[in-house]
Amino acid sequence: SQQGEEDPQALSIQEGENATMNCSYKTSINNLQWYRQNSGRGLVHLILIRSNEREKHSGRLRVTLDTSKKSSSLLITASRAADTASYFCATGVSAYKYIFGTGTRLKVLA
Amino acid sequence: DAGITQSPRHKVTETGTPVTLRCHQTENHRYMYWYRQDPGHGLRLIHYSYGVKDTDKGEVSDGYSVSRSKTEDFLLTLESATSSQTSVYFCAISERVRLAGAPNTGELFFGEGSRLTVL
Numbered sequence: 001s002q003q004g005e006e007d008p009q010a011l012s013i014q015e016g017e018n019a020t021m022n023c024s025y026k027t028s029i030n031n032l033q034w035y036r037q038n039s040g041r042g043l044v045h046l047i048l049i050r051s052n053e054r055e056k057h058s059g060r061l062r063v064t065l066d067t068s069k070k071s072s073s074l075l076i077t078a079s080r081a082a083d084t085a086s087y088f089c090a091t092g093v094s095a096y097k098y099i100f101g102t103g104t105r106l107k108v109l110a
Numbered sequence: 111d112a113g114i115t116q117s118p119r120h121k122v123t124e125t126g127t128p129v130t131l132r133c134h135q136t137e138n139h140r141y142m143y144w145y146r147q148d149p150g151h152g153l154r155l156i157h158y159s160y161g162v163k164d165t166d167k168g169e170v171s172d173g174y175s176v177s178r179s180k181t182e183d184f185l186l187t188l189e190s191a192t193s194s195q196t197s198v199y200f201c202a203i204s205e206r207v208r209l210a211g212a213p214n215t216g217e218l219f220f221g222e223g224s225r226l227t228v229l
Contacts, residue, residue: 006152033217042200042220043153088152090218096141096160096204098218099169102152 006104014109019076021104023089030092034074037086081110113137116201116221124229129188131224133201141204142184146197159184191228199224
């Protein structure tokens with residue numbers, strides 16, 4: 001079964017609104033990363049949060065990590081139509097092994 | 111963009127035939143990965159490599175083998191393709207980043223994918 005499970009599976013919002021997606025995982029991790037995938041393309045790294053960090057920001061992105069609940073959330077503020085994509089969390093379960101979740105499909109309506 | 115090239119980008123083959131996908135990198139990164147992406151399953155790790163001739167299995171390794179004879183190339187082979195192996199295959203690379211006090215890992219860089227159809 002998947003290490004990471006994103007929730008919701010799909011999300012549709014209006015431009016300007018905030019988008020929140022969640023990731024739950026099962027085993028202990030070294031770090032957790034979020035990736036974005038545009039249709040038909042490879043994944044692109046967005047942000048990494050280490051297991052000893054609780055929150056991290058990068059531009060319009062905010063990531064939180066709760067290791068006691070084995071969960072993370074990605075918040076995209078003031079969303080734009082160009083943010084339409086699938087978003088995946090990836091857990092670093094060892095120094096070089098990553099397991100991906102099933103993804104959240106985000107659609108931002110202009 | 112990270113220098114990662116996957117070939118072929120598209121392939122249609124028949125059940126029972128062998129298939130090899132190639133991932134080539136120009137970044138000299140130590141770690142290389144093969145994932146498959148299927149609807150409803152996200153990305154699943156097939157095999158990964160942590161150095162030349164050093165490989166290990168991922169979540170869904172049955173029916174796949176890999177080889178890495180050079181830092182820059184990581185080959186994924188389907189010895190006898192089956193319809194269940196129809197998928198989009200992604201290669202990724204990473205370089206470990208060690209920070210003071212704790213090991214850490216860097217981000218993954220992905221290729222553009224190889225779409226394989228097994229009839």
